[in-house]
Amino acid sequence: MTHLPISFAGENFVFDISGALYWPDQEAVIVADLHFEKGSSFAAQAYRPLPPHDTAQTLMRLHDLIARYRPRQVICLGDSFHDAAASDRLDAGDLARLRLLMDGSRWIWVTGNHDPAIPAMLGGEATERLAIGNVILQHDASAESGLIFGHFHPVGLVSSNGHLIRRRCFVLGRERLLLPAFGSYAGGLNVLDPAIARLFPEGYEVVLLGHQRMHRLLPRQLRRDTSYAMSRRLPER
DSSP, rough: OOOOEEEEEEEEEEETTTOOOOOOOOTEEEEEOOBBHHHHHHTTTTTTTOOHHHHHHHHHHHHHHHHOOOEEEEEEEEEEEEEHHHHOOHHHHHHHHHHHHHHHHHEEEESSSSSSOOOOGGOOOOOOEEEEETEESSOOOOSSSTTTOOOEEEEEEEEEETEEEEEEEEEESSSSEEBBBTTOOOEEEEESSSSTTTOOTEEEEEEEEESOOOOOOOGGGGGGOOOHHHHHHOOOO
């Protein structure tokens, strides 16, 4: 199961194993938290070395996603860039690849806390929020119904055959839908953490992203983070 059809806010969507959301009626691909140039930001900090290749990896995954769906619209739900100077650090080749991806579709940058302003030279449209019918698309959570958002980088921790596995995930409630981070270096927050759980007082289910299939689970089937889990590099994909 690499695609999972779901209903939300009276609309039909598809969870994609990449962590993207597809909206057939709008011919729209929706992704959250690309965090372009997070690697170069960390590489500049001697105490937090990280290979600065995340943008190229994320663009490759975006390319595959767009080739698969051929969307009329691409909607990025904020924190597409890791910081205000991230677009200036884009490699010329990565910038060219991004612009090529943007050609042929309506590209919408929803702003986030990491990127409250999108440089005009990148093209596309920038907005703080987008409302389409009963659906509201924005970066952070709010009390509104029909909300699709990112920001929290949700992950689920499961135990399988004696091993702990940490995966990015969708979080689906009756009134809100939280997308996983799409960026290669984005990391994540356990879905059982109160910061996420409180956003779904009516309850929620989780769809974990596996290597070859997705796994639909209830919160009671997941594990809270442990000191062991947080001290080791657990597989996320």
